[in-house]
Amino acid sequence: MEWTGERIIPKLLKPTNGMLLEHLARYYFATPYVRGRVLDIACGSGYGCHMIAKDRKRELTELVGVDNDAEALAYANREYNHQKVTYRQADALDPKLPEELGVFDAILSFETLEHVADDQLFMDNLYRLLKPGGTLVVSTPFGRGRGMPTSEPFHVHQLTPEEFHELCGRFDRVEMFYQRGPTFEREPRTGVRYFIGIAVCTKA
Template sequence: MRHEDSGHPGADLQSADNVSAAEIARFAALAETWWDPAGPMRALHRMNGIRVGWALARFRERCGARPLRLLDVGCGAGLAAEALASAGHEVIGLDASDAVIAAARRHAEGQNLPLRYRVGTLAALIDEGAVFDAVTAFEVIEHVPEPRRFLAEIASLLAPGGVLVLSTLNRTKRSLAFGKFAAEYLLRWAPPGTHDWRRFLTPAEIEDGLGAAGMGLFDLAGMRFDPLRLRFCLSRDVAINYLLAAWKPASSP
């Protein structure tokens, strides 16, 4: 396990970094239980295989089978980052919380994965001139103050021909009923208050933001929960959870 320290600890982040102090604190409180498959992050455990598998397929489609330099934004304690690194990609897991990055490093210790973690923001990476072949942002965009800026920052970090895969929740009546109230208050898949339904984004809204950032949508899929297998599976229905893939054309500056 290789470590990379950052000069941008979570406590020192500024509002200009497009992060929410309240959201950082909310997820930092869950750091020690993040890897418990029966804990407060159990929904992420159940969807991790399907979302990582879908992302890997989109990367192969656009970039071939070569190992990629990959950024996992809002990586939390590393559920997706470890899986992506295990698939052979060189991964940097980025999160604004010191606590969750500490948990991620502890869990990855000794696995000898091509994986580094750092505390910081997209803005800091842009300032450093970082460039990535691919970016993942799973269940992140609904938590940032400025989603369109978030997409623009990712576009700035992608190499021409690079791919973004994100997952999020749609803003529909069904997502309010099932993705918010049932998931948080009945099934307890996430701590109550984790999501603000008003901040959910439709695929059309994200596609508009991608276009403004110079990227183009090329694939979209829904995720639905299979109660018999107790896991998520791919679906054509994007009314609640969905995955989205976009690319930055090779001709982009």
């Protein structure tokens, strides 16, 4: 199994794996915001879609998991099939994506921004994909900033906290959280380094 980019495959990892715990925590964090028609963009192996569908089966009408990797989607269909989940192959930067997928009550996008060359276009797509009154839950690792090199081989760049917050500025309400391991805090504590930011953005 050789997929491009970074992929979390829970069945191949120990339950105590730190990266796995961080990724699972983000999906658990997002569950209260899930309702109606939901999009998980860059869904990877599909474990998160399955988690959300099981946890929010009463609130959820449909969950669309999108990824650009056909092999990852084949794995998702095989290992994480659910009657309310549909997996589709698409490019997150495709300007036609909103016309092809329609609009959603909630959108989840975890650890995607650092992989796309044009984060502004990506956020434009997410804004257009979100219904008025809808909620976007988006996360990204912090780093040296847009256009700066990173030690992660699959990352185009890693935004600063200020750049991440600015990128979410078009939304009517933004709540920023800081992730450290599997835990989240509203306000960064002095002397603590936070590697991941997660924003909950509401569109009026």
